Amino acid sequence: MATLGERIANFFNGDDNDTREGLHGLFVTELKNTYYAEKQAIDALGEQADAATTDEVRNAFLHHQDESRNQVARLEQVFQSLGVDAEEGSCDAIDGLADDARAVVSMTESNSLTRDAGLIIAAQKVEHHEIATYGSLVTLARVMGHHEAARLLEQTLEEEKNTDRKLTQLAESFINDRANSESGDMGTMDSDYQRSSDAVRPDGVRYQDSGSTGQTYQSGSSYSGSQMGTGTSVGSSTYGSGTSSFGTGQDATLGGTSGI
Numbered sequence: 001m002a003t004l005g006e007r008i009a010n011f012f013n014g015d016d017n018d019t020r021e022g023l024h025g026l027f028v029t030e031l032k033n034t035y036y037a038e039k040q041a042i043d044a045l046g047e048q049a050d051a052a053t054t055d056e057v058r059n060a061f062l063h064h065q066d067e068s069r070n071q072v073a074r075l076e077q078v079f080q081s082l083g084v085d086a087e088e089g090s091c092d093a094i095d096g097l098a099d100d101a102r103a104v105v106s107m108t109e110s111n112s113l114t115r116d117a118g119l120i121i122a123a124q125k126v127e128h129h130e131i132a133t134y135g136s137l138v139t140l141a142r143v144m145g146h147h148e149a150a151r152l153l154e155q156t157l158e159e160e161k162n163t164d165r166k167l168t169q170l171a172e173s174f175i176n177d178r179a180n181s182e183s184g185d186m187g188t189m190d191s192d193y194q195r196s197s198d199a200v201r202p203d204g205v206r207y208q209d210s211g212s213t214g215q216t217y218q219s220g221s222s223y224s225g226s227q228m229g230t231g232t233s234v235g236s237s238t239y240g241s242g243t244s245s246f247g248t249g250q251d252a253t254l255g256g257t258s259g260i
């Protein structure tokens with residue numbers, strides 16, 4: 001019986017059918033799980049868009065919801081290119097992340113910036129999961145010579161990375177905005193805090209001047225500058241930080257084929 005190392009070496013020499021079949025099975029299973037996860041993400045993005053406070057966050061979610069529908073169609077093309085039926089698998093991770101987003105909604109006040117901050121965190125957790133997933137799928141497709149599948153999956157991977165970047169920018173714009181509005185005596189955030197009249201939206205419009213200023217922007221304690229304005233929470237910059245895992249990370253590669 002060959003050792004794992006021997007099997008890997010044989011695989012890269014092209015003469016280990018067992019490993020090749022195993023990887024193919026793994027690839028198809030991961031595709032099916034991702035197919036399920038994308039469909040769940042589409043539903044979750046709709047819920048999150050409905051719950052969002054600001055147009056900026058709502059539109060970001062709706063835009064990615066549309067993009068995700070294309071990603072589902074792209075996965076169907078991948079299945080087709082492999083001659084495999086498109087079937088949904090399962091994904092506990094996306095189920096849990098969707099539940100986490102629902103918990104954010106239930107724990108935050110409607111029409112609050114805290115709600116949007118929490119939703120961005122929840123959305124970025126999904127994006128990071130998807131980046132890891134698609135990065136790995138691209139690598140598996142390349143390793144097995146599924147060039148069409150690799151090309152399609154890489155398109156989605158780039159969209160997921162782009163979404164993550166946009167969410168970071170959006171979050172940072174809120175943090176900056178918040179810091180601006182807290183420049184007075186808002187050292188501690190009270191739950192009944194209302195936005196000061198000089199607060200400016202990310203697009204430069206003062207909230208009191210915009211059409212949506214019937215809203216009261218309240219904050220919970222979790223959105224204080226001391227807890228969330230440091231660049232490590234909302235708008236996480238940890239995107240792509242994985243360097244040792246299989247295909248995850250910002251370069252969407254395996255770190256060379258030695259990573260298997």
Ligand SMILES: [Fe+2]
Pocket residue numbers: 041064068126127130160163
């Ligand atoms: Fe996504």
